[in-house]
Amino acid sequence: MIWVSVTISFFALRVVPYDAITAQLMEVGVSSEVIEVRRSALGLDLPLVLQYLHYLGGLVQGDLGVSLLNGLPVAELIVFNVYPTLELALSSLLIGCVLGVPLGMWGIAKRWDGVVGDRRLNVWLPYALPLRNFVIALILSVPGYWLGTILIWVFALELDWLPASGAGGLERLLLPAIVLGIGVAGGVATMSVVLVGDVLRQEYVRVAYGKGLSARSVTSKHVLRMILPGVVAHLNTQAVFLLGGTVITESVFSRSGLGRLLLDAAVRQDFPVVQGVVVWSSCMVLLANVVTTVMQTILDPRIRS
């Protein structure tokens, strides 16, 4: 799979006519003869297939190449930028879970209480689910760029509680993690709603209620446990997206990170850097899949047995 993404990105990037060094030198007004000399020093004048084989050869030895513009190894550039992306991705997944699962399950206790016969709650019953759906739709449709700007305005400018920018330390992580976490929560909540609907139709849930267990106990012991493997599978798809870097949030909060690195390199046509991030992202997808499988095995009683 890594090979496929490497191959596609390698050739797709070279469809554009100029590499980073050519564009840079053209801008300074350098003659095409000089540019050719520079390109050949970097091996960019070789036939594409040969360049590709060189790249693959380096890759199997763990060599991601060097940036065309600053001569730094791509692996080193990734190392400099990976930690801010990792901490942001993981913390927003956590926030997404903590907010999303309860939101998705919101209202089921009331539904059963209503059916079983707690008349006090019936007043709220018709509103609980529409309200929940409204909240989910709202957070799914709020653009991160807008939310980030609003959070900066409120917490950094008006209240002066948190810094508006940068990476490093909990106080710089909180706002961007909330922005991304809320986005994740929308997806998690939607997924939870669907899964909860399935679980509630199951016999054993009815039996559990029938036995007189409280709504809380049914929700936490039976329903939550049954939906978790599904939630984890959904988080996998979100993680894949987040670990590749989150360009917009990184931009709004002026954070370093892989998204920023990728965007800069793509705009400058610094092919080796772009490819390096693609390789890294592919590895992360594989890793996320493995982690998901392991977690599902642990969480799902059926697979475990």
Add this chain to the structure above:
Amino acid sequence: MHLISLFRLRVYLALLLVLALSPVPGFAQVERIIYGLSFEPSGFDPHRNASSELGIPLRQVYDTLVYRDPLSGEFVPGLAQSWEISADGLQYTFYLRQGVTFHDGTVFNAAAVAANLDRVTSPDTASQKAIFLLGSFAGYEVIDEYTIRVLLSTPFSALLDSFSQVYLGIASPTALANVSVDRYQFNQVGSGPFEFVEYVPGDRIVIRRFPGYSWGPQFYVSDSSDWISEIEFRFFADASSRAFVLEAGDAQIVGELLPIDARALISEPGITLEQVPIPGQPLQFLMNTTRFPTGSLEVRQALLFGTQREAIVDAVFQRFSPVAWGPISAATMFYSPVVQGSYGYDIDQSRALLEQAGFVDADANGYYDAEGGNLTVKVIVPPWGLIPQVAQLMQDQWRSIGIRAELESVPTRAAVFEAVSTGDYNLVAWYEFGADPVFLGNYFASTGTLNWTGYADSMLDSLLSQAASTNDFTLRAALYAQIQQIIMAQALVLPIRDYVNVVGQDSSIGNLTFDYFGWFPLLPNAAFVVD
């Protein structure tokens, strides 16, 4: 129900956490400030990389052989106390200052300059700018310990200008020898007022005041008790975030504020705005003389008369820029005021020119007719510098002169080159910066590598090459005045606004001034304002 209260509990906990993290009020004034750069350059090696942005921190780390006076632009001594140019313009002899040491203790002398010239011209360095600043560089001779002669193969009148730029800043030869070309960007050693501390890609570059510095140019303040001792440069690539970080105190100085944000910040207490004119080309559209309809002089002139530049400067740049009138901005050396006011907004004149060129609007649809429909010009629109907004206004304005504009957005600089290489365009937005207008040769000489107007005229060629090779200041001024006049008479460019960098700063910092190139702050002079 229980879930809800659990949720509430979490919210309270989160709020508590936030409160616990809030900063303690009355935080003492630090001597370290944060300076926001507009993006992270592709590399921080001045000899290798080309970005203007890298010079903002590194101008403070390196001294150059000569400096330009920030106000007059005249050359003043730097690491060279004096210099002589041979009558044929092929030999530049620099008499170097004695008693200068680099931050690592290495003594500055002619051998140090030689080591730097070797590095800049070495193929291993793969210099993207510095080597080209040397023009027809043909080598050097070390005359004695404090004298070095730079040799050229053909006269190149911009050489002193080049030696005043940070890209030819003089680095410690010991530091250059100690690390590989690629690693030098992490271990830079100069002889300037600040020493290099660290560069962390993606995150920051830090410099610290060098205590023993005493050999600066005449315009560096020699001593101040309130000076800034350490500066951390961070990258704020999202233009709209820059005003936020300034207001939030995340940075004390940020450049390239969006005009609309700058307008809002004017009334903000505690924040001061500096408007710094940048010499070089204005925001301009180069007009293709080899393609219909801009091949016709009347059409090019009609486009100039039909563009209401004041309205564009008002709307897009919030009046933070002067209107541009010629191929170089008013802040540039040898700018000629004769072009000022030419082609003022005049719809009637514009329409008269088009009719003179034989265009009619037979179908009375508001646009002049051309083969296959309306008279149309194709404009290449890159995304930076608010060019898309400018192009849209121009498109609107040209409706009233009966010309339809087809805007083609391109995403990157390389994409501009690609679009231009097809020849299928009438106007293309492009500009570069520089104090010496020698760059005009690239654009308007018939063999120029960036001759996107396609204009070829032997008279203009000879003026440009003379101006680039003579060292007679008065003659150069006369030549460049004539060049600017020809370019405007031929209507080769549509200039919009002179580039002005709007810098926002915390009012606690005083005496923030910029060098003649405009981009680079003279940070050794900046100091905290003491109440």
